[in-house]
Amino acid sequence: MGTVTRPAALCVSFLTALTLLLPAYAATAPLAEDAFLARQKSFIGRLYTEKDYFNCIAETRRLISRFPGLSQTADYLYSIEMNYFLWGQYKTAAARYEHTPGASFRRALLGAEAYGALNRHDRALEILGGLEKKALSLEERRAVLLRSTDHLLYKAEYGAALLKARSWSADFPDDTAVSSLARDLARYRELPFKSPALAAGLSALLPGAGQLYAGRPRDGVISIVSLGVLTAGSLLSFRRGNRTAGASLGVMAALVYGGTVLGARNAAEARNRRVHGSYQDSLRRDHIPPYAPEKYFSPGFAP
DSSP states (O other), X not given: OOOOOHHHHHHHHHHHHHHHHHHHHHHHHHHHHHHHHHHXXXXXXXXHHTTOHHHHHHHHHHXXXXXXXXXXXXXXXXXXXXXXXXXXXXXXXXXHHHHSSSOOHHHHXXXXXXXXXXXXXXXXXXXXXXXXXGGSOHHHHHHHHHHXXXXXXXXXXXXXXXXXHHHHGGGOTTOHHXXXXXXXXXXXXXXXXXXXXXXXXXXXXXXXXXHHHTTOHHHHHHHHHHHHHHHHHHHHHHHTTOHHHHHHHHHHHHHHHHHHHHHHHHHHHHHHHHHHHHHHHHHHHHHOOOOOGGGGXXXXXXX
């Protein structure tokens, strides 16, 4: 037999060691991957708790890229959109809804809220209206009803909100909260709104009357006194032959008259905004809880 050369002997030793180490590596590799997965999930959870939404999104993407077959991938993808929403990146959250096919209930809800935050309540209502009612659970139907009502309140479409609450109340025969919502929505007919056109017309006929009608008596008194003083001063100046002063005071009186008419309209509109705001706030306080996207994760999942 020929003598084994030193390089050949080294090669044989290396192959032997490799053969012995490979099974050990194969056994420890999954453990290392599991350890990394656990650390990454914990890290993402800490970032979320600290409201570091930017890095939370980045690390979640890293996790999905490293483990594409993860059983909770759908939850992590939803958490990315949720973090964009909580971060205040509503345009990005809305765009992700539009560009990702197969929107689930929770994604549709989040997309609608993102559009609502952008003051695009029509699109929000369109998204919620596109959900198939029969495919939703009772709790999901309640969420759609409340979120739709919230968007209709922003549009001050109380009649439409009442109609929806009444039409959906059959789904909740034993739920007094839904019937209470419908009852309070019906109160919109009793709201003490003032007509801006009528307020302006009243002040045109009798300066200050429109302000009184709109609930601003002090402004009404100031308007009528100011106009009376300027008009009297103008007439008195003309009688004394001071045409310059009379004309100046007459112009000022005309401006005050116009401002009184415009002010009456503005006073009625301001009152109506306060009435709208107070009514909407009471409905939200009593019936519509704030949107909480994190409640729609799968059971046992924590971001």
